[in-house]
Amino acid sequence: MTPEGKIEAYLKRRVEQTHGQIRKLAWLGRRGAPDRMIWWKGPWGPLLAFVEVKAPNGKATTLQKREHARMRAAGFNVYVVASEEAVEAFLTEMLVSPQ
Numbered sequence: 001m002t003p004e005g006k007i008e009a010y011l012k013r014r015v016e017q018t019h020g021q022i023r024k025l026a027w028l029g030r031r032g033a034p035d036r037m038i039w040w041k042g043p044w045g046p047l048l049a050f051v052e053v054k055a056p057n058g059k060a061t062t063l064q065k066r067e068h069a070r071m072r073a074a075g076f077n078v079y080v081v082a083s084e085e086a087v088e089a090f091l092t093e094m095l096v097s098p099q
Helices: 003-017 062-073 084-095
Strands: 021-024 036-042 045-053 078-081
Touching (some): 045 084, 078 084
Antiparallel strands (some): 021 036
16 A cells, blocks of 8 residues: 555544545546545534545645635635644544534
8 A cells, every 4th residue: 555545544544433424536627636525414514624635745736736725715624634643633623623
């Protein structure tokens, strides 16, 4: 398994442990889109986030940063995770102090 694959497997396992749903994304005709869509049933409605998974110390490309910025400007939660610690920080932000 690749280093990025290990982070993605950890993300999937942790999301499922928190009773979330996770889906792999494939956006036709659009480059730079995040890898995963994740959601939970929240007390006031759904909690939704898009997550880009990178290998340890990996960074989003310029194209990805631009697409993520567009999505954030539209009000979506978009995260880039490149370590197990980043996955945990993402989960904490979404579940302990939801948007």
